[in-house]
Amino acid sequence: MDARAEILAVAMRAFAERGFDGASLQDIADRVGIRKASLLYHFESKDLLRLAVLEQLLLRWNDVLPRLLMVAAGGGPRIGSVMDELVQFFSADPNRARLLLREILDRPDDMRRLIGKHVAPWVKVVADYIREGQARGEMHATVDPEAYVQQVINMVVSGVATASSLAGALIDEPPVAAGKASRPAGRRRAPTTPSAASARAERSGKELLRIARESLFRERPTRATKTAR
Amino acid sequence: MDARAEILAVAMRAFAERGFDGASLQDIADRVGIRKASLLYHFESKDLLRLAVLEQLLLRWNDVLPRLLMVAAGGGPRIGSVMDELVQFFSADPNRARLLLREILDRPDDMRRLIGKHVAPWVKVVADYIREGQARGEMHATVDPEAYVQQVINMVVSGVATASSLAGALIDEPPVAAGKASRPAGRRRAPTTPSAASARAERSGKELLRIARESLFRERPTRATKTAR
DNA sequence: CCTACCGATCGGTAGG
DNA sequence: CCTACCGATCGGTAGG
Structure with a gap:
């Protein structure tokens, strides 16, 4: 290599x-x-190495960006796909999220500039898309588009970066099957089996998507099966 | 002192x-x-100093905890107050959020233990409160209580910690009054006037509360006008 | 709480 | 890409 x-x-x-x-x-x-x-x-120098690492991360992001913008602005009514793209990018390598978060903590001013230059433009596009959805009455009129997108980005990036600690400590494994494997009764569970960790990540990720969806769309996004009323 | x-x-x-x-x-x-x-x-040692700082942070948190649990489990139907308590704790000193985030990034296993011990218990209480709300039909049945609370905590802590970079770069100041002060037409705006920063933080915080509310409650949180069913 | 000091490690350079 | 080396700074200790 x-x-x-x-x-x-x-x-x-x-x-x-x-x-x-x-x-x-x-x-x-x-x-x-x-x-x-x-x-x-x-x-x-060490600092130039840091900049090269950041630049490489931005390059990889630029690979998925066009796809994301097409989904958002183009025909597809699925803003969920935009979210999926975002989640997938950081889940594919959680170190991307950790690195960004650390840079934001270590050099907030530098990162503000970098975000303003490389992220703000497509956030604007997604925000405009939301405004259209609001005009059509599909999305809550109370949504603050830019702030909404910012919060979702924050949720995804920070969620991925902190998943092992936060989700790991707060979310139990789902019931899976009733009493399939014989778990010794003494201790609660192994420190963290990889499968248990991924089960927690899944519950956490599903809820993230639900929160993003429910707080954006006015009605159930799935074809309404004559909800109440 | x-x-x-x-x-x-x-x-x-x-x-x-x-x-x-x-x-x-x-x-x-x-x-x-x-x-x-x-x-x-x-x-x-430096490490004992770190532990003392963390311990002090937990102590301060324990000051607001009882109030938070009373609001959640007691009579008040306002889970919004729980959120307020949470937001206020970290907004009062953003370094609390930054420190926790850094510890999670630096020592994920240690923090998983600490969170499991000091945070998980009251998360359980809030989650149970949500389950009651679901049983009464006030909250979406699709909410995953533990995962929801985890995501909200993540949103608040990370949101406060990264506000200057993320909100600062992505959110414009609100229109305020139309064309009140004469802003020179040349440059976009001052790097960051404190008032502009706080205006951004407010927009960001308002949207955070809206997202948390809208994704939890079934109907407008205002008194149900004979909910459907 | 101080002065004086320690070995280890840091990022980085000279020179090939 | 290497060997050899640099000054600066790190966390920490001895002794008062």
Whole structure:
């Protein structure tokens, strides 16, 4: 593999998991299998490495953006698809969410500029789409489009980034099947079986989508089966 | 002021703003106005200082908890008040939200335990309250109570922590009055006037409350005018 | 609470 | 891409 690409991948993980200050160049170099000085041959400084990691993340985001905007502005009446696209991007690699969140905490002013430049434009598009939906009476008139989109983005990014701690601690596994496997009665459960973690993530993700939907659309989005009245 | 209390306050700010690794004992000591060695006389190690800061945060939370649980479980039908209590706690000092978010990112396993111990119990209470509301037909039957509360907590904490970057970049100031002050036509606006920032925060916060409400209650929360059925 | 000091590690450079 | 090295800073200790 291209050395630069491998360094970027390793650095991405390191910055996302331990933070920019917590991750050392020595540590990144070790994981790549080169000397620290060699790493600094490819990236002139730690800060330039950080910027390259961010740039790479933006590039990947630009891959899914066109699809997202087509779904939003084009024919499809499914704003749910926009959400799906968003959720999938960050769920595909939770370190993307963690990295962004850390950058926002570490360098809020820089990130405000970056978000204003790379995110605000398509948020505007989605917000306009919502305004159309409001005009057609499909969406709640009380929705504040920009603020709504901001809250949804926040929910998705932060939700993915904090899922292991928040969902892991607050959500029990779903009942699954009644008493299938014999779980020893003593302790509550294993620290976290991967399957249990994903079950929690699913419950959490389903609720996220429900909240986003229910707070946007006026009626059940599924063909109304003569609700009450 | 008590030296320990002053150190805790300064350390809280430092850890929240720069992260545990990014904040140095030297820096904290300087801001307190003592020597680093003196700081380590009050707190045996940097890690114990971190734990003391976290403990202090939990103590303050325990101050508002009883009020919150009374509102939720007691007579008041206002789950909105629970939200208000939550929002107010973190808005009163955004560093509380930043610190918690950083700890979740830095030590997810530790925080999962801490949340399971100190947060899960009252989440259960609120979730039970929601189940009652569902049984009475006041709240959507599709709500997953635990997952809902988790998402709302996530929204509030992350929302407060990232407000300056996310809301700051995505939300324009509200129209306020039409063309009251003469804003020079050239640049878009000042980097961020404090009043503009708070206006954004208000729009963002209002929408957060709306989303939480609309996705929970079946009808307009105002007195049901003979609900359907 | 201070002065004085420690080994370890940090990001980064010189030179090949 | 490497070896060899740098000054600065880190958390922490000894001793008063």
